[in-house]
């Protein structure tokens with residue numbers, strides 16, 4: 001099987017029917033599993049290359065390309081190109097130069113300098129994605145790059161359109177600590193609530209360096225867990241009000257779901 005792309009040889013030109021890849025420096029530099037950065041001479045910029053060979057990985061990368069093409073935001077990498085061969089799929093996107101939020105927290109500690117700015121930009125990024133009817137669905141510190149003064153939200157492999165029925169997906173994955181209960185259950189339609197739930201967990205980890213005490217009882221209101229964090233965050237009042245409203249809405253919908261679930265369980269027992 002001829003690889004479209006590999007670390008030692010870069011792109012296999014025989015598999016691409018044009019010579020645009022001569023515009024790149026000969027060898028790409030690995031930055032992750034199946035992810036490289038590659039210097040593009042004409043634009044004098046790094047590009048990010050992500051390649052997948054297995055069925056599930058290719059499905060998720062196809063999904064990522066499709067969704068990235070539907071978002072225009074300064075907080076989201078720009079899709080440059082998708083290349084498909086019988087064996088592999090390759091995504092070329094803009095490269096975000098900087099550490100992930102996870103490594104900044106590890107190296108500089110919780111409440112690092114600029115933490116409030118990062119949270120404000122993350123709110124703006126989510127609002128923009130949701131306006132494009134896209135829910136990220138895998139928001140976590142590893143999927144956020146602090147690139148100079150601007151964050152970049154990466155890894156849209158698990159992202160979905162608002163309203164998509166997740167019971168019908170061929171491949172599904174989530175990060176348990178950051179996932180809304182309905183996303184974990186997998187029996188619902190996609191809602192921006194998934195990202196707001198993850199946002200509050202990310203904010204807690206960023207400010208306090210540890211996961212919040214959630215999941216002890218499914219009925220524990222999120223307001224009790226996160227409200228004081230918002231008030232102490234130093235975010236402008238406008239953002240604080242917006243986030244407090246998001247919390248109240250999340251709690252309301254979670255309690256409605258719980259009531260419906262309890263009623264369904266009771267009916268099951270009665271029948």
Ligand SMILES: Nc1ncnc2c1ncn2[C@@H]1O[C@H](COP(=O)(O)OP(=O)(O)OP(=O)(O)O)[C@@H](O)[C@H]1O
Nearest residue numbers: 031032035048077093094095096097100142154155
């Ligand atoms: N556009 C980008 N710019 C810079 N670095 C990137 C970009 N996209 C991905 N990376 C780097 O590659 C790593 C893996 O990318 P990504 O999260 O998209 O893939 P993944 O298959 O989900 O991997 P993982 O399972 O590690 O999350 C990221 O943590 C990041 O370091």
Ligand SMILES: [Mg+2]
Nearest residue numbers: 142143154155
């Ligand atoms: Mg990732």
